[in-house]
Amino acid sequence: MAERLRIAVLDDSQHVARDAANWSALQARAEIDFFDAPLGGEAEIIAKLSRYDVLVPMRERTAFPASVINALPNLKFIALTGGRAPSLDMAACTARGILICNTRGDFVGAATPELAWGLMLACMRSIPQADASMKRGGWHDPTLVGATLGGKRLGVVGLGKLGGKVAHYGRAFDMEVVGWSQNLTDEDAKAKGATRVDKNELFATSDVISLHLVLSDRTRGIVGAPELSAMKDGAVLINTSRGPLIDEAALIAELKRGRIRAGLDVFDVEPLPTEHPLRALPNVVLTPHLGYSVAPAFRQFYSDSIENILAWLDGKPIRMLNPNALGASKA
Template sequence: MTKIAVLDDWQGIARQSADWSKLEARAEVVFFDEAFADEDAAAAGLAEFDILLSMRERTPMPRSLIQRLPKLAMLGITGAANPSLDVAACTERGIAVCNTVGYGSGAFATAELALGLLIAAARGIPQGDAGIRQGEFQHGVPVGISLAGKTLGLIGLGRLGARMARYGEALDMTILAWSQNLTAETAQEAGAELVSKDELLEGSDAISLHLVLSPRSRGIIGAADIARMKPGAILINTSRGPLVDEAALIAAVTAGRIVAALDVFDREPLPADHPLRTAPNTVLTPHLGYGVAETWAVFYPQSVENAVSFLDGKPLRVINPEVLAAG
């Protein structure tokens, strides 16, 4: 019988987000709600599966892992592309890669979370919540700042960065923006002022990152950049952990120079003994950005549809169509 693995269902939301009955009538469907410890564990756990339905980049799929999955015939990804997947390796093996299209009404969920992290960090909301639950009231809660009249710096002003600019405007913040390809006209259309990277770092009370991770953007916020930030400034990252030099960030929050509000990390899930878990001056969420009910209502039904169509011999949304031609 065909075996299908639904990977990385960390919140246990996959089964209720789609109708799996058509698939389960034709295949054994196994839901994985824990991350694999490493590539060896992934290879051992997935060796008997014919179809993998993955969730974004949670389980990396490099060539070295693809080559260790002898039965794999189709791999489903969520979103248009998956940077952690070696599509070329799949193509060489004759493995069809099928994606999903759109996010539904959850398209701006990550920007909404960035706004939440900004306000949580500015007002000490996590400390206030924890204190009340421990029998305290205001003791130990840092004095917050009002965001009205402050400056929000946006590194990256695409779809999500532009939405964050609108949120900043609604809070009566001044909006600065920078990225390597940003023009003054595009910044102005989003309600922001284009400035240099150094001007943004030095002039912003809060900085939010909205970039795709690539060789060019990896480490775009390094130790020298963090040193340029205002004392007490808030750094928000809902994009990808490796955009920021993690060691420099940990040093800065430990020293009390800045506050970090993070939804993403260099390694996910964040290891139990990771220093960020106990670092002061931080607000941490477990990569919740895009993960809302409206997104799952697109990702999982389309994933089921992709797998059923593949089993029917009529693959949908194939991003390496040369596999079909070769077949």
């Protein structure tokens, strides 16, 4: 009798996968294991996943470079949650005949900009600090005098789908909105309700700066010591995109000076190490990469993933990212 298909659902650190979708049709045809904790380094990932035929990664929480892909002997299919994962080596998968199918992300377009806006408000009004003070029995704290967003300048770095929505929120809050990215034109900025300025002006004149860029070789470290030191006293930097967009050491140094504030949802290393210096700074609001982490998104991610695996098992794959894998070697 043939061995049952083995499926690993990865990085379910919020313990939502089991209840987010109906797994029964897939459980009738396969053995499914749910992994709640990070898998560790490459050697640990390979050791833990070598027996599985199908992986269901949670976006890019676990990296799958070629060195890992090529060391997983049984891997045949990846049901990727979300539209893409830069940490997954698609070329290595295609070369081995490992098909990747993705899911819809209808709720991410609202979830991440809304979190960015929440971080802005939290920083401008010291909401986490006020909440902590109240729960300690306090009332008015003279160190927690806030500021408004209305009338201030919002600088959006990256005016794509998510950045454009943040710009829209800025106008609704009566903010002046400016934007910059490497390929932004005056026309594109105007279409998003913003004015294009150069990078130096954006960092030097904005009261709040929100990053919405895809991480790539040319955007890694795009916010460094010169940009951070140019920021106005009291300005706020928001990052809900990817941690390595910012030079982390330069950011920590600037935050320690106490001139600026930050709201951060993403980090160079995730999960953020327990003793990381960012955890001890009073002028930063931290969230654990919650940008897309909303219940409707998880329901869609996992329902689509189940549908993708069943379609592949039936020989009629859907939502294929690398269809060329169908004709590649299975070695």
